[in-house]
Amino acid sequence: MSRTFLKMNGLGNDFVVIETQTQSFEPTPEEIRKIAKRGEGGVGCDQVIAIDPPRAEGASAYVRFWNSDGDEIGACGNGTRCVAWLLMQSSGKDAVSFDTEGGRLSGVMAGENLVTVDMGQPGLDWTQIPLSEEMNTERVELQVGPIDAPLVHTPVCVSMGNPHVVFFVDAPVTDEFATKTGSLVEHHPLFPEGVNVGFAHVQSRDHIRLKVWERGAGLTAACGTGACAAQVAAVRRGLTDRKARVEFESGSLVIEWRERDGHVIMTGPVSMDFAGKLPDSEGVAA
Incomplete structure (x- = not known):
């Protein structure tokens, strides 16, 4: 069964977004690279995003992010705004919270196709970056x-x-x-x-x-x-x-x-580009 996706972008930073409420998405790094590749059969994007059912109370979803090289990552700011906008559109609400590997994030509608998201507190200690050795992160010796x-x-x-x-x-x-x-x-x-x-x-x-x-x-x-x-x-x-x-x-x-x-608060635009279907692949459970 082909999986459906939405193509979105925030300031030209573009995403393939897959909602997993009715379809499974457990991709291999190779599958992510194929989806992200521009041309030659790929959809083309900077990051792939999966919106999963919530895993904790108070959250509307659990969200996963992958870079175009296939590695899963903890956060993506422009992608977070796109996710918040989608969840608010589907729920009819003006505010939403969801969980990621990097922690709980929240968003509110700030205007037409404009979203404000609370990205939480930044990590400033060298162990939180992380660095390979102890260093003052305000003035790194590099x-x-x-x-x-x-x-x-x-x-x-x-x-x-x-x-x-x-x-x-x-x-x-x-x-x-x-x-x-x-x-x-x-x-x-x-x-x-x-x-x-x-x-x-x-x-x-x-x-x-x-x-x-x-x-x-x-x-x-x-x-x-x-x-x-x-x-x-x-x-x-x-x-x-x-x-x-x-x-x-x-x-x-x-x-x-x-x-x-x-907390770091970010406000910016989101754009819905188009919807489509991913080709079947052995790397993804459908």
Whole structure:
């Protein structure tokens, strides 16, 4: 039996979403790679998302995420907004909570095709990222390039349910720079589980321009958890106020690192692209 899916995106960061209420979805890494591959029979996406029935009281669903390389991950910010929007549409409610490997998340409708999600508290300790050795995550001893003239250096590390390293740069970086540098840092020995790599240019106290090389997915149009991590990193360094607009080439997210409870609040758009059916495969229980 073919499984149905929805194709969605948040700021161009695109997803194949599979609801498992009436269909089983236990994919192998190879199956995820086939679904995510653009062209040649794949649907094409940055991440695959499964919305499962809830496993705990108070949740509307349990949600799983995979990167396009087949690895399961704990969180995906733009995907979280898409999931929250779907669950609110199906329930007719303006607020929803659901569980992930990274913890419980919640969302509220903020306007037409606009969703605000509570991404919870960031992980700031070196064990939460995790790093391979004890280090101050506000100023990590890492640089890329020549010792006397590094391309980027002394980043901030933040976990948003997945590991992020944020480099602050003097000017917005090119795709070529982000790809070359991000791919080097992603598998650096300091990050035993790999890392998402952000390049943040602070334009003002309420405006960051950002480009993210995603662990297991590469350069993407936008990264929700990356935007959250960049804002948290900027606040930790005293570079922005608690609330700022994080701008990608594809659009912006509004991120607030709330002072009263330490939660990171993200507001941004969602878009439904189309529905379809996945081809049968031996790697997936149907």
